[in-house]
Amino acid sequence: MEQTDAVAALSALAHPGRLGIFRRLVKAGPEGLPAGEIGRLEGMLANTLSSNLAILAQAGLAVSRRDGRSIIYRADYEAMSSLLAFLMEDCCGGEPAICGPVVTRADAGACAPRRC
Template sequence: MDTEMAIGAFAALAQTSRLEAFRLLIRHEPDGLAAGEVARLLAVPQNTMSSHLAVLARAGLVTAERSGRTIRYRADLGRLRALMLFFLRDCCDGRAELCGPLLADLLPACRA
């Protein structure tokens, strides 16, 4: 991931409803959720949530699949991985002993 892509992803996440929608979609992997269900669960009007999901999709953080009249959104875990690695690749200037506590905190979160 390059700097411009990272900026676009962080800009998309720099709004409460979009951040919460992305986190919700991460929790519902691999099946994803219909746009209306995302709106309902987050108590956001459907048209507003559709706009938020479109911003996340343009940033490459979510994918959308149409099935009839329903659009199902999924978090793009590959893009999330690339975004996290954007930071971690330079973590502590390659000094693993300094990154150890960060990685130790991440592993239990991934198992939960």
């Protein structure tokens, strides 16, 4: 991941409305949610919602597909994973014990996480 992409993703998330949408999508899982339902749940006007969803999609954090009259959005977990890896790259220059609180799956090896 490039710094430019990371800034785009972080900027997309650095907004209460979009952060709410993204977390909602994370919870919703890979099936995603129709835009209309997101708007209802988050209490957002359709136009504001649409531009915020577009910003998340542009940043690579959300993916959309059409289903009849609805457009379904879902979180892109791989993009999120890349972002986290970028943030923590070369953490502590090789002192695993200290950077322990944060770990990506790639580093976790054969771990079996309790959830997610």
